[in-house]
Amino acid sequence: MSDLRPIGIFDSGFGGLTAVKEVIRSLPDEQIVYFGDTARVPYGPKSRETVVRFSIENILFLLKCKVKLIIIACNTASSVALSIVEESFKVPIIGVIAPGVLEAVNVTKNKKIGVIGTRTAINSGTYEKMIKQKRSGAKVYSTECPLFVPLVEEGWLNTQITKQIARQYLLPLKLKKIDTLVLGCTHYPLLKPVIREVMGKEVTLVDSARQVARQAKEILVKGNLLASGGNKNKNNLRFYVSDEPDNFAALGKRFLGFKLENVRKVSNV
């Protein structure tokens, strides 16, 4: 029994490609449909109500593509919309918060965990709540880093200015003596070298992309939904965006390390 329907993944832009990369690695027989809402990016500074509405529109688009599983590869959308949409839709839907939390509580030794993310993700308090549920006695220190996304999009990954901004955001967390830092935004893994320099080698950086791919695999295995065996469209990737595809294709290469074919513009609303 092989289920050839694709896995659907969406993000506000191209940041969710970090999840695509890990899904390709751990589930090489699966087809993937990705939707990046590049006409309305970013979600991070926008209200809970608006991000929930956008998320529902994105899910409805992916359902038209007959997906068997949806990954919300955007921390902001996961933090405010997942609990709502997983109640409403039949298709299994997973977000990127729980996988990151799981890894963080496994990794920490001193139970002091830092979380960085966008304004809406941090304000939602979702990380803090989930970490404390999974690990009683854990202390959570959260900080918004609104300039990190524009810095990544500008390509300033390792400049002096990026380092200074990182110091400004992160030194208060360092002073709290956290031993684990959750990178609560899909853009942040591209800033790992700078973040590691500020935080020091003794702090473990948790990036949820790998964990989310593992969770996706578990769901497919349990539900008997794997495409394994006989999938002629192996590694078939389709990308849809709401703005023009060119910029997405160019930036996407930076995330995936290969040229993106099949990037098409669609209207999801």
Place this chain on the structure above:
Amino acid sequence: MSDLRPIGIFDSGFGGLTAVKEVIRSLPDEQIVYFGDTARVPYGPKSRETVVRFSIENILFLLKCKVKLIIIACNTASSVALSIVEESFKVPIIGVIAPGVLEAVNVTKNKKIGVIGTRTAINSGTYEKMIKQKRSGAKVYSTECPLFVPLVEEGWLNTQITKQIARQYLLPLKLKKIDTLVLGCTHYPLLKPVIREVMGKEVTLVDSARQVARQAKEILVKGNLLASGGNKNKNNLRFYVSDEPDNFAALGKRFLGFKLENVRKVSNV
């Protein structure tokens, strides 16, 4: 004869409030309806096609409010959409590019003019084309400053980091010995102190808000559309946004200097 219909003003977010301020100052008897597309902000990094579509949707919303004149108070939208929409709609529509250009060519002595703006505004080449049309022999030096908008939204108006970023963007323009710099984005006037520090006092900073209000007044006078005399709703301001109103109201105060009443959320699409 008094035309009591409001003036419509739109922007991708709250930056266009700089134009509102000047319109209030020069046309105190007029009613104003403002639309800020805060659910889809920013327009600057998005494609021409998408910004044109958003602009048309915003204009259709303002037309429902029975406006007599529309000001596109967003440089990105003005640079790519104005030439298209002014052909299609009956209502007079003005943008913020031409007024800025007019002031720049009047002010410059050495005919070396710098322009800073968002990626899409700069890539459109609209400023360069219009400046050269108005002043033959002018040399135009344009630079994208993608981090300026996030810095303003973060409230980092005069920090060391903002100064360093400004130096990185602007020093190449200074080396070209420009005597005039067009602030081609409605957010940038809030960075004037930093920009002035980098460029030096001998460079004139041109901010189009004042000029656009003057142009609006001219059109109303010529078309016999003024509300002057007997407007009981003097200074009546209504604000509509596509995301939640709270953040807009808070940031808006920074631009206008007074508390914003009447901010309502609408769907413009």
